[in-house]
Amino acid sequence: MSNDAHSQPAKKSQDLLYDPDVAALSHAERARTLADQVHVATLCTVSTEEAAYPYGSFVTFAMDGGRPTFFISELAEHTRNLHKDTRASLMIAESGGPDPLANSRVTLLGHVKQITDEDERERAKAAYLKTHPSAAHYIDYSDFSFWQLEVDSLRYIGGYGRMSWVQGEEWASSEADVVAEFAEGIIQHMNEDHQNAMVEYCQAFSKATDTSAATMTGVDRYGFEMSAETAAGPRPIRLAFASPISTSEEARKEMVRLVREARQTLTQHQS
Amino acid sequence: MSNDAHSQPAKKSQDLLYDPDVAALSHAERARTLADQVHVATLCTVSTEEAAYPYGSFVTFAMDGGRPTFFISELAEHTRNLHKDTRASLMIAESGGPDPLANSRVTLLGHVKQITDEDERERAKAAYLKTHPSAAHYIDYSDFSFWQLEVDSLRYIGGYGRMSWVQGEEWASSEADVVAEFAEGIIQHMNEDHQNAMVEYCQAFSKATDTSAATMTGVDRYGFEMSAETAAGPRPIRLAFASPISTSEEARKEMVRLVREARQTLTQHQS
Numbered sequence: 001m002s003n004d005a006h007s008q009p010a011k012k013s014q015d016l017l018y019d020p021d022v023a024a025l026s027h028a029e030r031a032r033t034l035a036d037q038v039h040v041a042t043l044c045t046v047s048t049e050e051a052a053y054p055y056g057s058f059v060t061f062a063m064d065g066g067r068p069t070f071f072i073s074e075l076a077e078h079t080r081n082l083h084k085d086t087r088a089s090l091m092i093a094e095s096g097g098p099d100p101l102a103n104s105r106v107t108l109l110g111h112v113k114q115i116t117d118e119d120e121r122e123r124a125k126a127a128y129l130k131t132h133p134s135a136a137h138y139i140d141y142s143d144f145s146f147w148q149l150e151v152d153s154l155r156y157i158g159g160y161g162r163m164s165w166v167q168g169e170e171w172a173s174s175e176a177d178v179v180a181e182f183a184e185g186i187i188q189h190m191n192e193d194h195q196n197a198m199v200e201y202c203q204a205f206s207k208a209t210d211t212s213a214a215t216m217t218g219v220d221r222y223g224f225e226m227s228a229e230t231a232a233g234p235r236p237i238r239l240a241f242a243s244p245i246s247t248s249e250e251a252r253k254e255m256v257r258l259v260r261e262a263r264q265t266l267t268q269h270q271s
Numbered sequence: 272m273s274n275d276a277h278s279q280p281a282k283k284s285q286d287l288l289y290d291p292d293v294a295a296l297s298h299a300e301r302a303r304t305l306a307d308q309v310h311v312a313t314l315c316t317v318s319t320e321e322a323a324y325p326y327g328s329f330v331t332f333a334m335d336g337g338r339p340t341f342f343i344s345e346l347a348e349h350t351r352n353l354h355k356d357t358r359a360s361l362m363i364a365e366s367g368g369p370d371p372l373a374n375s376r377v378t379l380l381g382h383v384k385q386i387t388d389e390d391e392r393e394r395a396k397a398a399y400l401k402t403h404p405s406a407a408h409y410i411d412y413s414d415f416s417f418w419q420l421e422v423d424s425l426r427y428i429g430g431y432g433r434m435s436w437v438q439g440e441e442w443a444s445s446e447a448d449v450v451a452e453f454a455e456g457i458i459q460h461m462n463e464d465h466q467n468a469m470v471e472y473c474q475a476f477s478k479a480t481d482t483s484a485a486t487m488t489g490v491d492r493y494g495f496e497m498s499a500e501t502a503a504g505p506r507p508i509r510l511a512f513a514s515p516i517s518t519s520e521e522a523r524k525e526m527v528r529l530v531r532e533a534r535q536t537l538t539q540h541q542s
Contacts, residue, residue, distance in 0.1 A: 042313035042362050044327040051423070053358050053381075054315035054317050055360050055378060056325075058372075058428070060371060077378075087322065087323070087324050087325060088324070089324050091313050091327030091329060093313075103329075105329040107327050107328060134370065152322070
Protein backbone atom coordinates (compact mmCIF):
# COMPACT_ATOMS: atom_id res chain seq x y z
CA MET A 1 0.00 0.00 0.00
CA SER A 2 1.45 3.36 -0.96
CA ASN A 3 0.08 6.81 -0.36
CA ASP A 4 0.49 9.66 -2.77
CA ALA A 5 -0.12 13.34 -2.47
CA HIS A 6 -3.28 15.18 -3.35
CA SER A 7 -4.39 18.68 -2.57
CA GLN A 8 -6.29 18.95 0.65
CA PRO A 9 -8.21 22.20 0.51
CA ALA A 10 -9.05 24.46 3.40
CA LYS A 11 -7.19 22.60 6.14
CA LYS A 12 -3.75 23.31 7.50
CA SER A 13 -1.75 20.31 8.56
CA GLN A 14 -1.57 19.77 12.31
CA ASP A 15 0.61 17.53 14.46
CA LEU A 16 -1.02 14.17 14.99
CA LEU A 17 -1.98 13.71 18.65
CA TYR A 18 -1.85 9.91 18.44
CA ASP A 19 0.55 7.22 17.28
CA PRO A 20 0.75 7.51 13.46
CA ASP A 21 1.50 3.78 13.28
CA VAL A 22 -1.68 2.78 15.12
CA ALA A 23 -3.28 -0.33 13.59
CA ALA A 24 -5.86 0.61 10.96
CA LEU A 25 -7.66 -0.89 7.98
CA SER A 26 -5.50 -1.06 4.86
CA HIS A 27 -6.80 0.62 1.71
CA ALA A 28 -7.57 -2.83 0.29
CA GLU A 29 -9.63 -3.64 3.39
CA ARG A 30 -11.42 -0.29 3.21
CA ALA A 31 -12.20 -0.88 -0.46
CA ARG A 32 -13.50 -4.41 0.22
CA THR A 33 -15.66 -3.04 3.03
CA LEU A 34 -17.09 -0.32 0.78
CA ALA A 35 -17.82 -2.88 -1.97
CA ASP A 36 -19.68 -5.00 0.59
CA GLN A 37 -21.80 -2.12 1.86
CA VAL A 38 -22.80 -0.34 -1.36
CA HIS A 39 -24.86 -2.27 -3.89
CA VAL A 40 -25.03 0.20 -6.80
CA ALA A 41 -22.12 1.56 -8.83
CA THR A 42 -21.02 2.84 -12.21
CA LEU A 43 -19.73 0.25 -14.66
CA CYS A 44 -17.34 1.67 -17.25
CA THR A 45 -16.98 -0.23 -20.49
CA VAL A 46 -15.65 0.53 -23.96
CA SER A 47 -18.40 1.70 -26.28
CA THR A 48 -18.82 -0.43 -29.40
CA GLU A 49 -19.44 2.59 -31.59
CA GLU A 50 -16.70 3.92 -33.80
CA ALA A 51 -15.44 6.57 -31.38
CA ALA A 52 -15.03 3.90 -28.63
CA TYR A 53 -15.88 6.32 -25.85
CA PRO A 54 -15.41 5.05 -22.30
CA TYR A 55 -19.05 4.37 -21.43
CA GLY A 56 -20.41 4.73 -17.88
CA SER A 57 -23.66 3.03 -16.90
CA PHE A 58 -25.59 2.60 -13.69
CA VAL A 59 -25.55 -0.96 -12.35
CA THR A 60 -26.54 -2.99 -9.34
CA PHE A 61 -24.01 -5.55 -8.19
CA ALA A 62 -23.23 -8.04 -5.43
CA MET A 63 -19.93 -9.37 -4.14
CA ASP A 64 -19.07 -13.03 -4.70
CA GLY A 65 -15.84 -13.25 -2.72
CA GLY A 66 -13.63 -10.60 -4.30
CA ARG A 67 -15.55 -10.52 -7.57
CA PRO A 68 -18.24 -7.90 -8.22
CA THR A 69 -21.11 -9.80 -9.83
CA PHE A 70 -23.63 -8.40 -12.32
CA PHE A 71 -26.93 -9.77 -13.59
CA ILE A 72 -27.43 -7.88 -16.82
CA SER A 73 -29.55 -7.95 -19.95
CA GLU A 74 -28.31 -8.67 -23.45
CA LEU A 75 -30.22 -5.55 -24.49
CA ALA A 76 -28.20 -3.23 -22.26
CA GLU A 77 -25.40 -1.11 -23.74
CA HIS A 78 -22.79 -2.31 -21.24
CA THR A 79 -23.52 -5.97 -22.09
CA ARG A 80 -23.06 -5.29 -25.80
CA ASN A 81 -19.85 -3.45 -25.00
CA LEU A 82 -18.51 -6.30 -22.83
CA HIS A 83 -19.18 -8.90 -25.52
CA LYS A 84 -16.78 -6.98 -27.73
CA ASP A 85 -14.24 -5.81 -25.14
CA THR A 86 -14.01 -7.16 -21.58
CA ARG A 87 -11.95 -4.24 -20.25
CA ALA A 88 -13.92 -2.40 -17.58
CA SER A 89 -13.88 -0.60 -14.28
CA LEU A 90 -16.41 -0.35 -11.50
CA MET A 91 -16.64 2.87 -9.50
CA ILE A 92 -18.26 2.39 -6.10
CA ALA A 93 -18.88 5.49 -3.99
CA GLU A 94 -20.02 6.15 -0.46
CA SER A 95 -22.92 8.61 -0.37
CA GLY A 96 -24.28 11.09 2.15
CA GLY A 97 -22.39 13.60 4.26
CA PRO A 98 -22.06 17.35 3.68
CA ASP A 99 -18.99 17.20 1.39
CA PRO A 100 -19.16 14.51 -1.31
CA LEU A 101 -15.41 14.81 -1.99
CA ALA A 102 -14.74 13.78 1.63
CA ASN A 103 -16.51 10.46 1.01
CA SER A 104 -14.64 7.30 0.13
CA ARG A 105 -14.80 5.65 -3.28
CA VAL A 106 -12.96 2.99 -5.17
CA THR A 107 -12.37 2.23 -8.84
CA LEU A 108 -11.85 -1.48 -9.51
CA LEU A 109 -10.13 -2.17 -12.84
CA GLY A 110 -10.06 -5.43 -14.72
CA HIS A 111 -12.00 -7.62 -17.10
CA VAL A 112 -15.71 -8.41 -16.87
CA LYS A 113 -16.55 -11.85 -18.21
CA GLN A 114 -19.77 -13.76 -18.66
CA ILE A 115 -20.15 -16.78 -16.39
CA THR A 116 -20.65 -19.97 -18.36
CA ASP A 117 -19.71 -22.63 -15.80
CA GLU A 118 -22.86 -23.95 -14.09
CA ASP A 119 -21.36 -24.17 -10.57
CA GLU A 120 -19.97 -20.66 -10.83
CA ARG A 121 -23.35 -19.48 -12.06
CA GLU A 122 -25.12 -20.99 -9.04
CA ARG A 123 -22.66 -19.34 -6.66
CA ALA A 124 -23.02 -15.99 -8.44
CA LYS A 125 -26.81 -16.31 -8.41
CA ALA A 126 -26.87 -17.03 -4.67
CA ALA A 127 -24.62 -14.04 -3.96
CA TYR A 128 -26.67 -11.77 -6.21
CA LEU A 129 -30.05 -12.78 -4.80
CA LYS A 130 -28.79 -12.40 -1.23
CA THR A 131 -27.98 -8.75 -1.95
CA HIS A 132 -30.83 -8.08 -4.43
CA PRO A 133 -33.73 -10.37 -3.45
CA SER A 134 -36.17 -8.56 -5.76
CA ALA A 135 -34.16 -9.83 -8.75
CA ALA A 136 -35.89 -13.16 -8.11
CA HIS A 137 -38.73 -11.76 -10.26
CA TYR A 138 -36.57 -11.92 -13.40
CA ILE A 139 -33.82 -14.35 -12.39
CA ASP A 140 -34.92 -16.81 -15.09
CA TYR A 141 -35.32 -14.29 -17.94
CA SER A 142 -33.48 -15.69 -20.91
CA ASP A 143 -31.89 -12.40 -21.95
CA PHE A 144 -30.21 -11.88 -18.55
CA SER A 145 -26.94 -13.50 -17.51
CA PHE A 146 -24.29 -13.29 -14.80
CA TRP A 147 -21.00 -11.51 -15.36
CA GLN A 148 -18.08 -10.97 -12.98
CA LEU A 149 -15.25 -8.50 -12.71
CA GLU A 150 -11.83 -10.02 -12.07
CA VAL A 151 -9.96 -7.18 -10.34
CA ASP A 152 -6.46 -6.46 -11.71
CA SER A 153 -5.88 -3.34 -9.64
CA LEU A 154 -7.78 -0.64 -7.87
CA ARG A 155 -7.61 3.02 -7.02
CA TYR A 156 -8.89 3.77 -3.53
CA ILE A 157 -9.72 7.31 -2.42
CA GLY A 158 -10.79 7.62 1.21
CA GLY A 159 -11.45 11.36 1.04
CA TYR A 160 -8.91 14.19 1.06
CA GLY A 161 -5.29 13.07 1.16
CA ARG A 162 -5.99 9.36 1.70
CA MET A 163 -5.55 7.44 -1.54
CA SER A 164 -3.45 4.79 -3.23
CA TRP A 165 -3.22 2.17 -5.95
CA VAL A 166 -3.64 -1.42 -4.74
CA GLN A 167 -2.79 -4.52 -6.75
CA GLY A 168 -5.29 -7.28 -7.48
CA GLU A 169 -3.44 -9.82 -5.33
CA GLU A 170 -3.82 -7.66 -2.21
CA TRP A 171 -7.50 -7.04 -3.03
CA ALA A 172 -8.10 -10.79 -3.43
CA SER A 173 -6.40 -11.68 -0.14
CA SER A 174 -8.05 -8.89 1.89
CA GLU A 175 -11.34 -9.08 3.71
CA ALA A 176 -14.14 -6.61 4.29
CA ASP A 177 -14.25 -5.33 7.86
CA VAL A 178 -16.78 -7.46 9.74
CA VAL A 179 -17.24 -4.68 12.29
CA ALA A 180 -18.79 -2.41 9.64
CA GLU A 181 -22.13 -4.19 10.07
CA PHE A 182 -22.51 -3.21 13.71
CA ALA A 183 -20.23 -0.16 13.91
CA GLU A 184 -23.17 2.27 14.06
CA GLY A 185 -24.56 0.50 17.12
CA ILE A 186 -21.22 0.69 18.96
CA ILE A 187 -20.77 4.37 18.07
CA GLN A 188 -24.26 5.26 19.25
CA HIS A 189 -23.87 3.31 22.49
CA MET A 190 -20.48 4.88 23.31
CA ASN A 191 -21.66 8.41 22.54
CA GLU A 192 -24.83 8.01 24.59
CA ASP A 193 -23.53 6.14 27.62
CA HIS A 194 -19.73 6.28 27.81
CA GLN A 195 -18.56 9.82 27.20
CA ASN A 196 -16.46 9.87 30.36
CA ALA A 197 -14.64 6.71 29.31
CA MET A 198 -13.73 8.30 25.99
CA VAL A 199 -12.38 11.43 27.69
CA GLU A 200 -10.23 9.13 29.81
CA TYR A 201 -9.00 7.25 26.70
CA CYS A 202 -7.91 10.53 25.10
CA GLN A 203 -6.25 11.88 28.25
CA ALA A 204 -4.41 8.61 28.97
CA PHE A 205 -3.48 7.27 25.54
CA SER A 206 -2.94 10.34 23.35
CA LYS A 207 -1.22 13.72 23.44
CA ALA A 208 -4.65 15.36 23.90
CA THR A 209 -4.21 15.34 27.67
CA ASP A 210 -6.47 18.39 28.02
CA THR A 211 -9.46 16.64 26.38
CA SER A 212 -12.69 17.94 27.92
CA ALA A 213 -15.17 15.91 25.84
CA ALA A 214 -14.93 13.20 23.19
CA THR A 215 -17.24 11.73 20.55
CA MET A 216 -16.71 8.41 18.79
CA THR A 217 -16.65 8.92 15.01
CA GLY A 218 -15.67 5.47 13.76
CA VAL A 219 -14.82 1.93 14.75
CA ASP A 220 -13.38 -1.03 12.85
CA ARG A 221 -11.81 -4.37 13.70
CA TYR A 222 -8.45 -2.78 14.55
CA GLY A 223 -9.55 0.14 16.71
CA PHE A 224 -11.66 3.24 16.90
CA GLU A 225 -11.61 6.98 16.25
CA MET A 226 -12.81 9.87 18.34
CA SER A 227 -13.13 13.60 17.97
CA ALA A 228 -11.56 15.07 21.11
CA GLU A 229 -12.44 18.55 22.32
CA THR A 230 -9.15 20.20 23.23
CA ALA A 231 -8.09 23.74 24.11
CA ALA A 232 -7.01 24.00 20.45
CA GLY A 233 -10.40 22.80 19.16
CA PRO A 234 -11.64 19.39 18.02
CA ARG A 235 -8.88 16.91 17.11
CA PRO A 236 -9.00 13.34 15.80
CA ILE A 237 -7.70 10.56 18.04
CA ARG A 238 -7.36 6.96 16.92
CA LEU A 239 -6.66 4.11 19.33
CA ALA A 240 -6.07 0.42 18.61
CA PHE A 241 -7.58 -2.62 20.24
CA ALA A 242 -5.12 -5.10 21.82
CA SER A 243 -5.99 -7.45 18.95
CA PRO A 244 -8.52 -7.29 16.11
CA ILE A 245 -12.13 -7.82 17.16
CA SER A 246 -14.91 -9.46 15.21
CA THR A 247 -18.01 -9.22 17.40
CA SER A 248 -19.92 -6.62 19.35
CA GLU A 249 -19.13 -8.46 22.58
CA GLU A 250 -15.38 -8.35 21.85
CA ALA A 251 -15.70 -4.62 21.24
CA ARG A 252 -17.43 -4.19 24.60
CA LYS A 253 -14.72 -6.17 26.43
CA GLU A 254 -11.95 -4.11 24.83
CA MET A 255 -13.67 -0.84 25.74
CA VAL A 256 -13.95 -1.98 29.37
CA ARG A 257 -10.33 -3.15 29.47
CA LEU A 258 -9.20 0.16 28.01
CA VAL A 259 -11.10 2.18 30.63
CA ARG A 260 -9.41 0.20 33.39
CA GLU A 261 -6.01 0.73 31.79
CA ALA A 262 -6.71 4.44 31.20
CA ARG A 263 -7.68 5.03 34.85
CA GLN A 264 -4.53 3.23 36.00
CA THR A 265 -2.40 5.38 33.70
CA LEU A 266 -4.10 8.61 34.77
CA THR A 267 -3.76 7.72 38.49
CA GLN A 268 -0.04 7.05 38.00
CA HIS A 269 0.37 10.44 36.29
CA GLN A 270 -1.35 12.19 39.17
CA SER A 271 0.72 10.51 41.92
CA MET B 272 -36.08 10.79 -29.92
CA SER B 273 -36.53 7.06 -30.32
CA ASN B 274 -37.52 4.47 -27.77
CA ASP B 275 -36.16 0.99 -27.76
CA ALA B 276 -37.19 -2.11 -25.91
CA HIS B 277 -35.83 -3.26 -22.59
CA SER B 278 -37.06 -5.94 -20.26
CA GLN B 279 -39.46 -4.66 -17.68
CA PRO B 280 -39.50 -7.19 -14.88
CA ALA B 281 -42.47 -8.13 -12.71
CA LYS B 282 -45.10 -6.01 -14.40
CA LYS B 283 -47.60 -7.05 -17.01
CA SER B 284 -48.50 -4.46 -19.59
CA GLN B 285 -51.86 -2.79 -19.04
CA ASP B 286 -53.97 -0.59 -21.27
CA LEU B 287 -53.12 3.05 -20.79
CA LEU B 288 -56.04 4.91 -19.20
CA TYR B 289 -54.96 8.27 -20.64
CA ASP B 290 -54.00 9.77 -24.00
CA PRO B 291 -50.63 8.19 -24.97
CA ASP B 292 -49.80 11.35 -26.93
CA VAL B 293 -50.23 13.64 -23.93
CA ALA B 294 -47.56 16.37 -23.87
CA ALA B 295 -44.55 15.29 -21.79
CA LEU B 296 -40.88 16.12 -21.32
CA SER B 297 -38.65 14.73 -24.07
CA HIS B 298 -35.78 12.48 -23.05
CA ALA B 299 -33.38 15.34 -23.82
CA GLU B 300 -35.36 17.61 -21.48
CA ARG B 301 -35.45 14.93 -18.78
CA ALA B 302 -31.70 14.46 -19.10
CA ARG B 303 -31.03 18.23 -18.93
CA THR B 304 -33.25 18.43 -15.84
CA LEU B 305 -31.40 15.57 -14.15
CA ALA B 306 -28.03 17.17 -14.96
CA ASP B 307 -29.26 20.40 -13.37
CA GLN B 308 -30.45 18.72 -10.19
CA VAL B 309 -27.64 16.28 -9.43
CA HIS B 310 -24.18 17.71 -8.77
CA VAL B 311 -22.08 14.56 -8.47
CA ALA B 312 -21.47 11.94 -11.14
CA THR B 313 -19.04 9.38 -12.48
CA LEU B 314 -16.56 10.61 -15.09
CA CYS B 315 -15.31 7.87 -17.40
CA THR B 316 -11.98 8.43 -19.08
CA VAL B 317 -9.40 6.27 -20.84
CA SER B 318 -6.69 5.11 -18.47
CA THR B 319 -3.19 6.14 -19.49
CA GLU B 320 -1.72 2.82 -18.44
CA GLU B 321 -0.88 0.17 -21.00
CA ALA B 322 -4.17 -1.74 -20.75
CA ALA B 323 -6.15 1.50 -21.36
CA TYR B 324 -9.02 0.44 -19.14
CA PRO B 325 -12.11 2.65 -19.20
CA TYR B 326 -11.60 4.45 -15.88
CA GLY B 327 -14.50 5.63 -13.72
CA SER B 328 -13.94 8.30 -11.09
CA PHE B 329 -16.18 10.22 -8.74
CA VAL B 330 -16.53 13.91 -9.63
CA THR B 331 -18.49 16.98 -8.69
CA PHE B 332 -19.71 19.09 -11.60
CA ALA B 333 -21.87 22.08 -12.51
CA MET B 334 -23.78 22.89 -15.68
CA ASP B 335 -22.63 25.84 -17.82
CA GLY B 336 -25.43 25.88 -20.38
CA GLY B 337 -25.34 22.40 -21.89
CA ARG B 338 -21.75 21.74 -20.85
CA PRO B 339 -20.94 19.80 -17.67
CA THR B 340 -18.07 21.69 -16.04
CA PHE B 341 -15.36 20.23 -13.84
CA PHE B 342 -12.79 21.87 -11.56
CA ILE B 343 -10.15 19.20 -11.20
CA SER B 344 -6.59 18.75 -10.01
CA GLU B 345 -3.59 17.94 -12.18
CA LEU B 346 -2.80 15.23 -9.64
CA ALA B 347 -6.05 13.35 -10.21
CA GLU B 348 -6.10 10.25 -12.41
CA HIS B 349 -8.94 11.53 -14.62
CA THR B 350 -7.04 14.74 -15.37
CA ARG B 351 -3.94 12.79 -16.41
CA ASN B 352 -6.15 10.59 -18.57
CA LEU B 353 -7.86 13.56 -20.24
CA HIS B 354 -4.53 15.22 -21.07
CA LYS B 355 -3.74 12.14 -23.16
CA ASP B 356 -7.22 11.31 -24.51
CA THR B 357 -10.22 13.65 -24.36
CA ARG B 358 -12.83 10.91 -24.97
CA ALA B 359 -15.09 10.62 -21.95
CA SER B 360 -18.56 10.06 -20.64
CA LEU B 361 -20.37 11.37 -17.60
CA MET B 362 -22.93 9.15 -15.87
CA ILE B 363 -25.41 11.12 -13.78
CA ALA B 364 -27.91 9.15 -11.69
CA GLU B 365 -30.94 9.98 -9.62
CA SER B 366 -30.72 8.48 -6.12
CA GLY B 367 -33.20 7.38 -3.49
CA GLY B 368 -36.35 5.34 -3.93
CA PRO B 369 -36.85 1.66 -3.10
CA ASP B 370 -35.68 0.28 -6.50
CA PRO B 371 -32.48 1.87 -7.85
CA LEU B 372 -33.14 0.44 -11.34
CA ALA B 373 -36.41 2.42 -11.47
CA ASN B 374 -34.45 5.67 -11.07
CA SER B 375 -33.47 7.81 -14.03
CA ARG B 376 -29.88 8.22 -15.20
CA VAL B 377 -28.07 9.58 -18.21
CA THR B 378 -24.72 8.91 -19.83
CA LEU B 379 -23.36 11.95 -21.69
CA LEU B 380 -20.70 11.04 -24.25
CA GLY B 381 -18.20 13.38 -25.83
CA HIS B 382 -14.86 15.07 -25.31
CA VAL B 383 -13.69 16.78 -22.13
CA LYS B 384 -11.34 19.66 -22.80
CA GLN B 385 -9.43 22.05 -20.60
CA ILE B 386 -10.66 25.64 -20.73
CA THR B 387 -7.91 28.01 -21.74
CA ASP B 388 -9.87 31.08 -22.91
CA GLU B 389 -10.12 33.62 -20.08
CA ASP B 390 -13.77 34.61 -20.73
CA GLU B 391 -14.85 30.99 -20.90
CA ARG B 392 -12.94 30.33 -17.70
CA GLU B 393 -14.76 33.14 -15.88
CA ARG B 394 -18.14 31.80 -17.04
CA ALA B 395 -17.23 28.27 -16.01
CA LYS B 396 -15.96 29.52 -12.65
CA ALA B 397 -19.20 31.42 -11.97
CA ALA B 398 -21.30 28.37 -12.89
CA TYR B 399 -19.15 26.07 -10.78
CA LEU B 400 -19.12 28.28 -7.69
CA LYS B 401 -22.87 28.79 -7.90
CA THR B 402 -23.37 25.04 -7.60
CA HIS B 403 -20.36 24.30 -5.35
CA PRO B 404 -19.79 27.43 -3.22
CA SER B 405 -17.35 25.62 -0.90
CA ALA B 406 -14.93 25.29 -3.84
CA ALA B 407 -14.15 28.98 -3.20
CA HIS B 408 -11.62 27.68 -0.64
CA TYR B 409 -9.39 26.28 -3.39
CA ILE B 410 -10.58 28.14 -6.48
CA ASP B 411 -7.15 29.73 -6.89
CA TYR B 412 -5.05 26.62 -6.34
CA SER B 413 -2.56 26.47 -9.18
CA ASP B 414 -2.93 22.73 -9.79
CA PHE B 415 -6.69 22.98 -10.39
CA SER B 416 -8.28 23.98 -13.66
CA PHE B 417 -11.65 24.01 -15.41
CA TRP B 418 -12.62 21.39 -17.96
CA GLN B 419 -15.86 20.99 -19.93
CA LEU B 420 -17.62 18.13 -21.63
CA GLU B 421 -18.91 18.87 -25.13
CA VAL B 422 -21.80 16.41 -25.51
CA ASP B 423 -21.84 14.43 -28.79
CA SER B 424 -24.69 12.13 -27.81
CA LEU B 425 -26.36 10.72 -24.76
CA ARG B 426 -28.09 7.62 -23.52
CA TYR B 427 -31.08 8.40 -21.30
CA ILE B 428 -32.70 5.74 -19.11
CA GLY B 429 -35.76 6.92 -17.21
CA GLY B 430 -36.32 3.61 -15.41
CA TYR B 431 -37.84 0.42 -16.79
CA GLY B 432 -38.79 0.60 -20.46
CA ARG B 433 -38.15 4.32 -20.92
CA MET B 434 -34.86 4.87 -22.70
CA SER B 435 -33.32 6.23 -25.87
CA TRP B 436 -30.27 7.66 -27.56
CA VAL B 437 -30.35 11.44 -28.09
CA GLN B 438 -28.03 13.40 -30.36
CA GLY B 439 -25.89 16.30 -29.16
CA GLU B 440 -27.83 18.86 -31.19
CA GLU B 441 -31.08 18.02 -29.41
CA TRP B 442 -29.32 18.07 -26.04
CA ALA B 443 -27.83 21.50 -26.82
CA SER B 444 -31.17 22.99 -27.89
CA SER B 445 -33.20 21.52 -25.01
CA GLU B 446 -33.77 23.10 -21.64
CA ALA B 447 -34.02 21.75 -18.13
CA ASP B 448 -37.58 21.77 -16.79
CA VAL B 449 -37.99 24.95 -14.74
CA VAL B 450 -40.85 23.36 -12.81
CA ALA B 451 -38.46 20.80 -11.25
CA GLU B 452 -37.37 23.39 -8.70
CA PHE B 453 -40.83 23.80 -7.19
CA ALA B 454 -42.47 20.51 -8.20
CA GLU B 455 -42.25 19.07 -4.68
CA GLY B 456 -44.20 22.03 -3.30
CA ILE B 457 -47.00 21.63 -5.86
CA ILE B 458 -47.22 17.88 -5.23
CA GLN B 459 -47.39 18.32 -1.48
CA HIS B 460 -50.03 21.06 -1.74
CA MET B 461 -52.23 19.08 -4.13
CA ASN B 462 -52.00 15.89 -2.04
CA GLU B 463 -52.77 17.71 1.19
CA ASP B 464 -55.52 20.09 0.09
CA HIS B 465 -56.95 19.08 -3.29
CA GLN B 466 -57.60 15.36 -3.33
CA ASN B 467 -61.19 15.84 -4.50
CA ALA B 468 -60.06 17.93 -7.45
CA MET B 469 -57.69 15.15 -8.55
CA VAL B 470 -60.43 12.52 -8.35
CA GLU B 471 -62.51 14.79 -10.60
CA TYR B 472 -59.59 15.17 -13.06
CA CYS B 473 -59.28 11.39 -13.35
CA GLN B 474 -63.02 10.80 -13.68
CA ALA B 475 -63.48 13.55 -16.28
CA PHE B 476 -60.30 13.42 -18.37
CA SER B 477 -59.23 9.76 -18.36
CA LYS B 478 -60.68 6.29 -18.78
CA ALA B 479 -60.38 5.79 -15.02
CA THR B 480 -63.98 6.94 -14.52
CA ASP B 481 -64.31 4.85 -11.35
CA THR B 482 -61.43 6.63 -9.60
CA SER B 483 -62.11 6.75 -5.86
CA ALA B 484 -58.92 8.51 -4.74
CA ALA B 485 -55.92 10.06 -6.47
CA THR B 486 -52.41 11.09 -5.48
CA MET B 487 -50.16 13.42 -7.45
CA THR B 488 -46.85 11.71 -8.21
CA GLY B 489 -45.17 14.20 -10.55
CA VAL B 490 -45.47 17.54 -12.26
CA ASP B 491 -43.48 19.24 -15.01
CA ARG B 492 -43.95 22.17 -17.35
CA TYR B 493 -46.19 20.20 -19.71
CA GLY B 494 -48.53 18.50 -17.24
CA PHE B 495 -48.78 16.26 -14.22
CA GLU B 496 -49.11 12.62 -13.18
CA MET B 497 -51.36 10.98 -10.64
CA SER B 498 -51.82 7.53 -9.22
CA ALA B 499 -55.56 6.83 -9.42
CA GLU B 500 -57.22 4.28 -7.17
CA THR B 501 -59.52 2.27 -9.43
CA ALA B 502 -61.52 -0.93 -9.01
CA ALA B 503 -58.58 -2.65 -10.77
CA GLY B 504 -56.03 -1.15 -8.38
CA PRO B 505 -53.75 1.91 -8.64
CA ARG B 506 -53.21 3.16 -12.21
CA PRO B 507 -51.10 6.03 -13.58
CA ILE B 508 -52.87 8.98 -15.18
CA ARG B 509 -51.08 11.82 -16.94
CA LEU B 510 -52.82 15.05 -17.96
CA ALA B 511 -51.44 18.00 -19.88
CA PHE B 512 -51.71 21.71 -19.13
CA ALA B 513 -53.36 23.88 -21.85
CA SER B 514 -49.89 25.30 -22.48
CA PRO B 515 -46.51 24.83 -20.78
CA ILE B 516 -46.20 26.55 -17.40
CA SER B 517 -43.12 28.11 -15.85
CA THR B 518 -44.20 29.38 -12.44
CA SER B 519 -45.97 28.08 -9.37
CA GLU B 520 -48.74 30.64 -9.96
CA GLU B 521 -49.31 29.37 -13.51
CA ALA B 522 -49.58 25.84 -12.13
CA ARG B 523 -52.19 27.00 -9.61
CA LYS B 524 -54.25 28.74 -12.31
CA GLU B 525 -54.18 25.67 -14.56
CA MET B 526 -55.24 23.39 -11.69
CA VAL B 527 -58.21 25.70 -10.94
CA ARG B 528 -59.19 25.92 -14.61
CA LEU B 529 -59.02 22.12 -14.90
CA VAL B 530 -61.30 21.62 -11.88
CA ARG B 531 -63.88 23.92 -13.44
CA GLU B 532 -63.66 22.06 -16.74
CA ALA B 533 -63.79 18.66 -15.03
CA ARG B 534 -66.96 19.56 -13.10
CA GLN B 535 -68.59 20.81 -16.28
CA THR B 536 -67.70 17.56 -18.06
CA LEU B 537 -68.92 15.39 -15.18
CA THR B 538 -72.20 17.34 -14.90
CA GLN B 539 -72.82 16.88 -18.64
CA HIS B 540 -72.18 13.12 -18.29
CA GLN B 541 -74.70 12.91 -15.45
CA SER B 542 -77.46 14.85 -17.23
